[in-house]
Amino acid sequence: MTISSLALGPASPALGRRCQCGSGGGRTWRPLGASSLCMSHGLEWHRRAAARVVAPAASLSAVEEIDQRDAVDRIASLSQVASVLGTQWGDEGKGKLVDVLARNFDGGANAGHTIYNAEGKKFALHLVPSGILNEETLCVIGNGVVVHLPGLFQEIDGLESNGISCKGRILVSDRAHLLFDFHQVVDGLREAELANSFIGTTKRGIGPCYSSKVIRNGVRVCDLKHMDTFAQKLDTLLRDAASRFEGFKYSVDMLNKEVERYKRFAERLEPFIADTVHVMNESILQKKKILVEGGQATMLDIDFGTYPFVTSSNPSAGGICTGLGIAPRCLGDIIGVKAYTTRVGSGPFPTEILGKDGDLLRVTGMEFGTTTGRPRRCGWLDIVALKYCCQLNGFSSLNLTKLDVLSELSEIKLGVSYMQNDGEKVSSLPADLRLLEQIQASFECTFCLLFRSF
Numbered sequence: 001m002t003i004s005s006l007a008l009g010p011a012s013p014a015l016g017r018r019c020q021c022g023s024g025g026g027r028t029w030r031p032l033g034a035s036s037l038c039m040s041h042g043l044e045w046h047r048r049a050a051a052r053v054v055a056p057a058a059s060l061s062a063v064e065e066i067d068q069r070d071a072v073d074r075i076a077s078l079s080q081v082a083s084v085l086g087t088q089w090g091d092e093g094k095g096k097l098v099d100v101l102a103r104n105f106d107g108g109a110n111a112g113h114t115i116y117n118a119e120g121k122k123f124a125l126h127l128v129p130s131g132i133l134n135e136e137t138l139c140v141i142g143n144g145v146v147v148h149l150p151g152l153f154q155e156i157d158g159l160e161s162n163g164i165s166c167k168g169r170i171l172v173s174d175r176a177h178l179l180f181d182f183h184q185v186v187d188g189l190r191e192a193e194l195a196n197s198f199i200g201t202t203k204r205g206i207g208p209c210y211s212s213k214v215i216r217n218g219v220r221v222c223d224l225k226h227m228d229t230f231a232q233k234l235d236t237l238l239r240d241a242a243s244r245f246e247g248f249k250y251s252v253d254m255l256n257k258e259v260e261r262y263k264r265f266a267e268r269l270e271p272f273i274a275d276t277v278h279v280m281n282e283s284i285l286q287k288k289k290i291l292v293e294g295g296q297a298t299m300l301d302i303d304f305g306t307y308p309f310v311t312s313s314n315p316s317a318g319g320i321c322t323g324l325g326i327a328p329r330c331l332g333d334i335i336g337v338k339a340y341t342t343r344v345g346s347g348p349f350p351t352e353i354l355g356k357d358g359d360l361l362r363v364t365g366m367e368f369g370t371t372t373g374r375p376r377r378c379g380w381l382d383i384v385a386l387k388y389c390c391q392l393n394g395f396s397s398l399n400l401t402k403l404d405v406l407s408e409l410s411e412i413k414l415g416v417s418y419m420q421n422d423g424e425k426v427s428s429l430p431a432d433l434r435l436l437e438q439i440q441a442s443f444e445c446t447f448c449l450l451f452r453s454f
Contacts, residue, residue, distance in 0.1 A: 075104055079332020081290045083320055084399075086297025087336040087389040089305075089343035091367070091376060093401035095130045097337055098293045102131035106138065106288040121162060126204075127152045128170060129293055132159060140276050143175035144313060144323025145295075146209040147221065149265045150181070172269065173276040174222040175325075179209040180234070180258070182241055182248070189245045210312035212237060221273055224266035231259045277325030284330055292320050298389040299343075306436065309347025317393040336395040338386060339402040341379040344369050348433065350441040351379040351415035365405040380443065382415040388429040415441035 084101070086092045123133070127147060131137040141147060156166045183205030191203060212218035217240065219233050235255055242250035283290060296315040299305045304316060313319060321328050340361065341351055353361060358378050361367070367376035389395075406412050418426035418439045430436050 075101060078104070078289075080287065081284065081292065081326070081330050082333040082335065083292040083294065083317070083331065084335050084337060085294040085317065085393055085395075086315065087299075087338045087386055087393075087395075087398070088297050088341050088382070089299045089347075090295075090297040091342050091344070091369075092297065092337040092339050094293060094337045095125075096401065097335070097399050098130040098291065099133055101291055102134040102137050104289065105131070105291040106136070106283065123159070123162075125155055128155045128159065128166075131291065131293075132164060132166065132169065135165075137169070139170045140279065140324075141170070141172045141176060142276055142280075142324040143173040144319060145173070146177045146179040146206060146213070147172060148179040148205070149262075149269060153265075153268065167271075170272055171274040171276055171279060172221055172272045174220070174273050175277070176221050177209060177213045177218045178221060178223075179205050180219075180237070181205075182238060183208040183212070185248060186241050186245060189247050192247075193245075207312045208241075221269070224262065224269065224273075227259075227263055227266065230262065231255065234258060234262075280324055280326050284326065292324065294319065298392060299385060301392075304392055306347045306433065307431075308433075309345065316389075333396045334393055336389065336393060336398045338381070338398055338400055340365075340406060341382050341385075342367055342376040343379075344374055344376050348436040349377055349379055350384075350418060350436070350439055351382045351443075352377055353379050357409060360408055361405065364408050365402055380413045380415050380441075382441070384415065384418050384426075384441075385429055411445050413443040413445050416444050417442045 078101070082101070082105070084094050084098050086094055125132070127141060127145065129139040129141070132139050141152075152172075156170070159166055184203060185205075186208040187203045187205045190208065209218070217233075217236050219230070219237065223230055223233060238250045238255060238258075241248045280290070294315045295313075296311050298316045300311040301314050301316045301319075302310050302312055303314060305311070314322065317331070317334055320326070320331060341349070342365075343349055352358070361378040362375055365378070367378055368374065369376060390398075418429075419442055420426060420435070420439055426435070426439055430439070
């Protein structure tokens with residue numbers, strides 16, 4: 001399978017590819033640019049942090065120079081509306097790529113990630129788009145996002161306190177739904193109710209908020225403009241939660257305090273509120289470049305992921321249109337971000353690495369949840385799942401990230417196929433959760449590399 005890959009830029013050139021042919025196991029290095037990736041026999045390696053491949057030095061300087069020019073050209077040639085999506089269960093390193101690309105775009109929309117600025121300062125963003133670190137970028141939180149205002153203001157305050165101006169640079173869709181603190185309480189009650197069948201959510205109220213949206217009693221950002229009816233709408237939500245969960249205690253005093261709190265929030269949020277559907281489509285007409293960043297990843301899609309161990313929305317290509325209000329024909333390049341595989345919470349994981357290798361990958365890659373701090377489950381790259389995600393999203397290119405994290409391992413494997421217990425091959429990612437939990441992944445060792453620091 002040959003696909004294109006996107007180099008991260010001059011700081012992260014691809015150095016070479018090791019191709020292993022036949023059964024003899026011989027290793028041959030040859031220079032390559034950032035234009036192709038042969039995943040059936042080898043992997044292109046993108047330098048990240050202070051590591052490099054031990055390879056013939058004479059060829060590397062020329063390759064690096066070519067790759068730097070090629071990377072810049074490829075970034076500049078991205079379509080007017082380009083998107084960055086995750087191809088597994090999240091935490092692939094989308095934020096780093098978005099931060100690099102954002103300087104070449106006028107605006108960015110949706111989702112947030114853990115990123116570092118030029119001084120190495122860490123920013124854990126959940127709502128504010130990663131492009132906020134680039135001063136010329138306008139950031140849009142689309143209608144498909146559920147917005148927790150206390151969390152949003154906390155992120156804005158954190159950015160402002162570190163010298164990053166947010167004034168006039170963040171727009172929040174008036175169609176976005178509000179996530180209240182009680183949604184988080186309900187999330188925890190729901191998980192406790194499921195007992196041994198719990199989903200493993202972050203308990204940040206995402207699912208309950210989307211539930212309110214779908215049963216049509218949710219409260220939207222535009223409702224903050226009408227505080228005379230806001231209390232009645234919030235009362236309906238709170239009473240519904242109290243009737244459903246015995247552990248949820250509701251009182252009129254709780255309602256009154258929350259209403260007063262949101263009056264203050266409404267005043268502060270007012271400069272950020274916009275009809276982002278209009279903003280996005282006007283920007284497209286004005287030929288402005290837009291970078292869309294997706295939250296989570298395809299394997300957590302409510303329709304196409306490992307249901308029910310999924311999120312409550314569509315973080316795949318279709319969600320770009322419904323989450324921002326732009327037409328499918330406006331979409332251009334869609335970049336899938338992929339690393340070794342990780343996932344947080346419960347659910348099937350065919351290529352999971354257990355034991356010391358899994359622990360080594362987790363510690364070296366700092367694979368602990370941004371939201372909860374929970375250790376992420378780690379596994380080998382899953383080609384079956386990757387092919388499935390490529391079919392769903394129609395990726396124009398893939399960006400492989402975190403490959404230097406694998407440098408501590410003596411061998412690197414790919415999960416290339418699925419087999420049932422009776423030996424029958426499974427040709428695609430099954431919807432049947434019981435089958436998915438029982439299948440065995442077949443692996444191929446791709447290459448062994450030695451890395452050393454500069």
